[in-house]
Amino acid sequence: MELSTQYNNFAKKFSEVHDTGENSNNLNRKLFYSYLDFVKPGMKLLDVACGDGLDLLYYKELGAAVYGIDASKEMVALAQSRMPDADIRTGLFESLPFEENFFDVVLSKYAIMTSSDLKPVFKEVHRVLKPGGVMMYLVTHPFRQYFEKKDNTADYFEQQIVDSNILNNTILVKEPSHTMNEYLNDFLFKNFDVQLFDEQWDPSAEQIDGKKYPGFFILKAVKRQGI
Numbered sequence: 001m002e003l004s005t006q007y008n009n010f011a012k013k014f015s016e017v018h019d020t021g022e023n024s025n026n027l028n029r030k031l032f033y034s035y036l037d038f039v040k041p042g043m044k045l046l047d048v049a050c051g052d053g054l055d056l057l058y059y060k061e062l063g064a065a066v067y068g069i070d071a072s073k074e075m076v077a078l079a080q081s082r083m084p085d086a087d088i089r090t091g092l093f094e095s096l097p098f099e100e101n102f103f104d105v106v107l108s109k110y111a112i113m114t115s116s117d118l119k120p121v122f123k124e125v126h127r128v129l130k131p132g133g134v135m136m137y138l139v140t141h142p143f144r145q146y147f148e149k150k151d152n153t154a155d156y157f158e159q160q161i162v163d164s165n166i167l168n169n170t171i172l173v174k175e176p177s178h179t180m181n182e183y184l185n186d187f188l189f190k191n192f193d194v195q196l197f198d199e200q201w202d203p204s205a206e207q208i209d210g211k212k213y214p215g216f217f218i219l220k221a222v223k224r225q226g227i
């Protein structure tokens with residue numbers, strides 16, 4: 001099933017569960033927000049895969065001029081109903097419908113790992129960011145994807161479609177697995193200065209022999225001047 005179809009199918013449920021405040025997504029959101037002190041009033045900010053727009057509301061409160069994009073029309077409709085004045089578009093993060101050097105900030109939470117090839121996503125984010133602009137994203141940690149794979153004989157380096165249980169196991173999506181090297185890649189180090197990398201345990205992750213392991217990570221990087 002196409003990912004946008006998956007998200008169209010459960011957009012309303014996602015939005016209801018999302019807003020309850022009692023899920024790990026909300027705990028992780030607070031951590032993500034705690035790193036946003038660089039967002040200043042008037043900055044042009046894009047939320048890549050903005051979902052139902054809950055985060056966009058917060059970014060607007062910070063004073064940013066907010067823009068959103070999501071593959072799911074249903075998600076975009078929910079986001080637009082929260083924020084009628086915002087520019088929220090249906091589209092893919094592999095091909096962002098914005099001009100180059102446009103944004104001061106590009107943010108994304110729990111989304112870009114759904115792309116089987118991350119290179120076009122980073123290239124697109126780089127293209128639409130101004131030099132000196134900031135990219136920050138949160139994704140499911142490759143260790144979590146690896147440990148929780150149903151096929152536990154799997155090769156870490158081989159991409160597989162894995163189950164991803166989100167929002168306290170209320171919603172199941174299928175997504176491709178990734179390695180750390182796909183995130184910490186040559187393109188990143190050549191074109192950005194990495195400022196923050198934070199890997200964290202996720203309380204909703206499966207317990208495997210009672211061990212804790214990273215469930216997600218946040219990475220922040222600044223687009224180099226003159227590239």
Ligand SMILES: C[S@@+](CC[C@H](N)C(=O)[O-])C[C@H]1O[C@@H](n2cnc3c(N)ncnc32)[C@H](O)[C@@H]1O
Nearest residue numbers: 007049050051070071072092093109110111114
């Ligand atoms: C788990 S939701 C996260 C939404 C929001 N960022 C949040 O943290 O609440 C993932 C979102 O990614 C979107 N998505 C998945 N693949 C996409 C793609 N290739 N381009 C744009 N959006 C995509 C889905 O439609 C969905 O809204």
